[in-house]
Amino acid sequence: MNKFEEKTIDTEVIYxxxxxxxxxxxxxxxxxxxxxxxxxxxxGAVAVIALTDEGKIVFVEQYRKALEKSIVEIPAGKLETGExxxxxxxxxxxxxxxxxxxxxxxxxxxxxxxGFADELVHLYFTDQVKPLEQKVDLDEDEFVELQELTLxxxxxxxxxxxxxxxxxxxxxxxxxxxxxxx
Amino acid sequence: MNKFEEKTIDTEVIYxxxxxxxxxxxxxxxxxxxxxxxxxxxxGAVAVIALTDEGKIVFVEQYRKALEKSIVEIPAGKLETGExxxxxxxxxxxxxxxxxxxxxxxxxxxxxxxGFADELVHLYFTDQVKPLEQKVDLDEDEFVELQELTLxxxxxxxxxxxxxxxxxxxxxxxxxxxxxxx
Numbered sequence: 001m002n003k004f005e006e007k008t009i010d011t012e013v014i015y016x017x018x019x020x021x022x023x024x025x026x027x028x029x030x031x032x033x034x035x036x037x038x039x040x041x042x043x044g045a046v047a048v049i050a051l052t053d054e055g056k057i058v059f060v061e062q063y064r065k066a067l068e069k070s071i072v073e074i075p076a077g078k079l080e081t082g083e084x085x086x087x088x089x090x091x092x093x094x095x096x097x098x099x100x101x102x103x104x105x106x107x108x109x110x111x112x113x114x115g116f117a118d119e120l121v122h123l124y125f126t127d128q129v130k131p132l133e134q135k136v137d138l139d140e141d142e143f144v145e146l147q148e149l150t151l152x153x154x155x156x157x158x159x160x161x162x163x164x165x166x167x168x169x170x171x172x173x174x175x176x177x178x179x180x181x182x
Numbered sequence: 183m184n185k186f187e188e189k190t191i192d193t194e195v196i197y198x199x200x201x202x203x204x205x206x207x208x209x210x211x212x213x214x215x216x217x218x219x220x221x222x223x224x225x226g227a228v229a230v231i232a233l234t235d236e237g238k239i240v241f242v243e244q245y246r247k248a249l250e251k252s253i254v255e256i257p258a259g260k261l262e263t264g265e266x267x268x269x270x271x272x273x274x275x276x277x278x279x280x281x282x283x284x285x286x287x288x289x290x291x292x293x294x295x296x297g298f299a300d301e302l303v304h305l306y307f308t309d310q311v312k313p314l315e316q317k318v319d320l321d322e323d324e325f326v327e328l329q330e331l332t333l334x335x336x337x338x339x340x341x342x343x344x345x346x347x348x349x350x351x352x353x354x355x356x357x358x359x360x361x362x363x364x
Contacts (some may be wrong), residue, residue, distance in 0.1 A: 002245060002250075002251055002252045003243055003244075003245060003252045003327060004243075004244060004245040004252060004325040004326075004327075005245055005252070006245055006247050014196065014197045014204070015196045015197065015204055017206070017220040018218075018220065019220050019297075019298055020204070020220050020222065020298055022196070022197055022202070022204045024199070025247060027247060029323055029325065030245075030325050031325075033322070033323070035323040036200075037247040037248070038199040038200065038201050038202050039247060039248045040202065040222060040248070040299075042295075042298070045297070061185055061186075062185075062186060063184060063185060063186040063187055063188055063212075064293075064296040064297065065188050065207060065209060065219040065221060066219070066221045066222070066293075066295075066296060066297070066298055066299055066300045067293060067296055067300055068184075069184050070184045070185045070186060070187070071293075071296060073296070076297075078297065108340070108351060109343075109346070110346055110347050110348045110350075110351045111246075111248075111249060111253075111346055111347045111348065112294040112295045112347070112348050113224075113248075113294045113295055113299065113301055113347075113348075114246040114248060114249055114253060114255070114346075114347045115201075115227070115246065115248070115258075115260070116201055116202055116224070116248055117222075117248055117295065117299070118248045118249055119295055121348070140215070141211055141215070141217040143186040143211065143212050143213075144186075145185060145186075158290070161291075164291070164292060164293055164296075165292050165293045165294070165295075165296045166292045166293065166294050166295075166303070166348040166349070166352065167348070168292075169290060169292045169352060170348065170351060170352050170355065173352065173355040173356060173359060174355060176359060177355060177358060177359050
């Protein structure tokens, strides 16, 4: 089942943060040799492909310290402990965009960086959104700006490297395929 | 330009590994408050969507310690310092699959986890591959198995959560869209 499995000899936890944990595992390789694996543990995340009544896609622009620049992404956020992904998805949609929905469909789930991290992103879709009557607060260290764009406008932002991340790139292909096949 | 920019007050490097560096930045937020950002520095990576003469997609199955399971992915690998991405892409294709090519087209580049990591994946496409006359060795701690699948077979593996990562999910949509629009 698990081809080329690597058995753990020892785990050294280097750092436990609010978002990531870094550990270095010593492992036995399939050929009996040993090696080290640098591993990031992450609680997982959600992202939402949301279409407005006008058929525009809902994005947020935010500064990403890891990249030292602001980029435009679909709404997303990390899972809280014990929280069901669809609850997180609704919460992030509401907090980041001011929209709500009673219809979220799971599109797929994927690991973002299986070579070193266990972060799993659950990706949802909705074309049934309505504005919240009362805005919900963002986290206190979170600053985002809503943008509603056509697929064509979004594809231009991708060419300009302003849309530049895996989940949003996937979302654009998903919408393109959906548009051309329905 | 960089909306909501966060200025660095201080950087604490926690760990410098072979693949990742973990640092915690203290930052000034747009509202003047301060916060901490846990950041993973990564050299970046490449991945290759490769089609054989029979139109099959070239995959590799490998064990991913971060996930504690083996999954099926398109060939990929991390950039060596100073190496051009298209050189890495060719090297990884040769090492992992035994195929070579003189035609690699850049499809797109995306950040895998912009919330905490700067890993940028450069994704290439080729439908011009031929078997290497002499196999090239993998890294000594790397074990992979070649699989050549139709798009339909690959989509079934995705449903079975055996294909389960962002770059490969993107690749399948890319090929589906390519097939339906050419």
